[in-house]
Amino acid sequence: MVDRGLVEARGGGKGRTWHLTAAVYRELREPAAYVRVHGFDQAQQEQMVLSYVAAHGQITRGEAADLCSLSPDQASRLLRRLARDDGPLVASGSRRWTAYTHRA
Template sequence: LRLDELLLLNALWREGNLDTGNAARLTQKPETDARATLHRLVEAGLIEERGQKKGRTWHLSAATYRLLGDKAAYVRQRGFEPLQQEQMVLQYVEKHGRITRKEAAELCRITGPQAYRLLDRLAQQGLVEREGERGRGVGYRRKPR
């Protein structure tokens, strides 16, 4: 392994995940070089990527956690699948009556824009309905049957 690869693996072990910008700062190279290094680590099966475009993050792979003797850490770090996120949001709404974008982001451990898309998808499916026009006051509640 090259020095840049070792630096990134060490940071991923310590921090849990990394975005491309932080990888570039850590290796002191342009983002394109950092991204190429991260892709080499993906091809080697040491790390995985999650998300798309600017929201992409990188974390250690299940195989790497297994080699390190910490299988559960992979599940904690990987986060939840979209179907799990939807169920978590719906359960939260059942218990608390409504949910905001910020609460959904914290609950599912995702970014604000990802939480917005998740809540919007649930609204389009008719499972929740939006309350409020815009800003912090917007919430989502269970749609009456």
């Protein structure tokens, strides 16, 4: 199916997922559906998380995973990246109960 241009991979290893190619969505006359399925780039994911925190005060890993259509591990990496020393977020709590808020 990959050789025929019907599906393409996203990610690698255990986190690899498969979805239909842009050409298939064009044939189905649903080009916007490809963008929704294909996902967002890293900058868009960061902006979505920051907008969510601005609107709701905080975000958890599960909320970030749902918001950005990510696996829990991918959401954790995204949030940790935003909560680095110079990042816009700060983590409070530990493990499952960690919530991320805007840095003061």
